[in-house]
């Protein structure tokens with residue numbers, strides 16, 4: 001299977017593992033790379049030292065290209081980006097911020113850049129800033145998907161830009177891959193599907209839930225981490241939605257973010273005081289969101305914790321190895337050519 005994505009990144013299949021905090025670890029990233037896809041190492045909740053260690057571990061587990069992500073909106077993200085660039089990671093994925101300086105630095109050592117976007121405005125900005133490809137995330141997605149569904153969002157952006165598109169949000173099998181290509185993408189990125197893989201470190205309880213759920217048991221809310229996000233409909237998520245916060249909470253809670261990211265707390269606290277009401281409330285939500293995401297992901301705690309999960313969980317019913325997921329997806333997508341030809345006669 002050859003598309004602009006396989007050619008640009010030197011991979012066998014146009015299938016990408018999304019960057020998922022605590023889940024897209026060196027082991028999972030390397031499993032995807034060794035099976036012919038491109039894994040994105042998630043550094044969002046890591047300090048610069050942890051990021052360096054994770055990159056080196058990934059390099060020891062695979063000789064194939066891999067990516068590392070940086071969420072520019074998070075405190076300390078620039079330090080992580082500096083580490084990723086210094087280590088010359090083959091592909092850098094950035095989101096929620098201006099990435100022109102990342103494109104320049106990564107291109108200098110011959111690396112490639114993927115920007116993650118949810119709107120046409122940000123897709124155009126990423127293209128202008130020099131990104132080699134974009135991940136376009138639709139409404140169905142786990143986590144921070146856009147307001148528009150993939151079915152409409154992908155073609156609307158494909159019609160307006162020249163760089164290759166990786167479709168994300170609602171893709172879990174070969175039907176999804178074939179459809180994404182028809183809509184104008186050159187590959188897909190899957191979060192929920194790989195979260196429910198044998199190699200995924202997510203709590204086994206969440207894999208079982210994901211095999212049993214239907215397409216309706218998710219909530220799309222900005223009350224978990226301060227940004228609109230899709231999560232599993234659980235007691236923990238509903239409690240967070242009801243939780244009341246005030247600007248003082250963000251100062252108190254920011255200690256947690258600072259400690260987790262190895263960022264000086266005083267610097268963050270001063271920053272928050274000058275952010276204004278709306279952004280400081282968002283920071284408070286982010287702090288409780290981080291804790292809840294960790295509990296949902298690693299402890300499988302659905303009473304206190306929260307797990308990002310896509311609507312697509314409702315159409316996947318078994319936990320497979322990374323290799324099985326990739327090979328099954330490619331095989332099914334190829335078969336779709338015959339299905340389409342028969343229906344188009």
Ligand SMILES: Cc1cc2nc3c(=O)[nH]c(=O)nc-3n(C[C@H](O)[C@H](O)[C@H](O)COP(=O)(O)O)c2cc1C
Nearest residue numbers: 018019020021141142143169170190191192308310
């Ligand atoms: C358990 C889980 C954790 C995630 N964590 C993050 C994260 O930390 N940062 C992020 O940008 N996206 C995160 N995502 C979203 C994915 O990066 C991706 O955009 C999304 O999963 C794609 O949609 P899909 O789930 O329908 O495949 C997460 C997704 C899942 C399922």
